[in-house]
Amino acid sequence: MNKKELISEISIEFGLSKELSEKVIDSMFSSIMQSLKKNKILKLQKFGKFRLVYGTDGSDKYASIKYYPSKKIATRVNGNFDNLRKVKLKPESEAEKLESQDRETLKVLKETLVSIEKDDVQGIEITKEEVERVLISEDLIKLHDEITKKGKDEPDKTGLWR
Amino acid sequence: MIKADLVKRISKDLKGLKIKSKKTSKIFSKVFELISKDIRKRRVVQIDDFGEFRIRRHEMRITYRKDKTKVIIPPRDIVEFIRSENIEVFLKPTEK
Numbered sequence: 304m305n306k307k308e309l310i311s312e313i314s315i316e317f318g319l320s321k322e323l324s325e326k327v328i329d330s331m332f333s334s335i336m337q338s339l340k341k342n343k344i345l346k347l348q349k350f351g352k353f354r355l356v357y358g359t360d361g362s363d364k365y366a367s368i369k370y371y372p373s374k375k376i377a378t379r380v381n382g383n384f385d386n387l388r389k390v391k392l393k394p395e396s397e398a399e400k401l402e403s404q405d406r407e408t409l410k411v412l413k414e415t416l417v418s419i420e421k422d423d424v425q426g427i428e429i430t431k432e433e434v435e436r437v438l439i440s441e442d443l444i445k446l447h448d449e450i451t452k453k454g455k456d457e458p459d460k461t462g463l464w465r
Numbered sequence: 466m467i468k469a470d471l472v473k474r475i476s477k478d479l480k481g482l483k484i485k486s487k488k489t490s491k492i493f494s495k496v497f498e499l500i501s502k503d504i505r506k507r508r509v510v511q512i513d514d515f516g517e518f519r520i521r522r523h524e525m526r527i528t529y530r531k532d533k534t535k536v537i538i539p540p541r542d543i544v545e546f547i548r549s550e551n552i553e554v555f556l557k558p559t560e561k
Contacts, residue, residue, distance in 0.1 A: 327492055370544065376501055
């Protein structure tokens, strides 16, 4: 909606000419600004509150108008998210942190494997095992050993960790 | 300042146009009713030489408190008012 539409609505509703309704609307908003300049706060029932704020921007002072909508308007506008509340989570323990990191790295590995399988490289055949060996670094192997506490003597069934 | 004071001021400005104060009060209420209707319908309302009302979304974010607890703040839609540039000069504080 813009000023023209407002003017036409008012002129239709109250039987005034467009020029007259424009003058009324202009005087309305200019008196709002004058009252804001004088009192700095203006409250309008069922609409909200306007507040004049001065700030410093280097050497000059600038003025801005802050608008605080009424409860009805604010809840209607935020209708999609009105039922959501803040959620507090407990702090993560160190073991949980390591587990979550490990899960994330495995996720990334799986995604890269899938992307490599999809891409066709001409004349080069790459096996899945070779790719997995290339992607897995020594740090990850150490981390895996620490988490699972597997000894060196234990046989590796998957054939990946070499 | 309340609505009645504003209406008095407006009817003073419109003295020569023969509009009663009751009518100006009704027009005043109607204007803001129309604006709030459009805001509730999530439409942008632009008024020349005054400002613009629009809806802005604050996305979901995660913050941390001093005791290291994570707080997830949900997304929110708010009504934002941006004043028009040409009224800045009028609103500047007068130097004493």
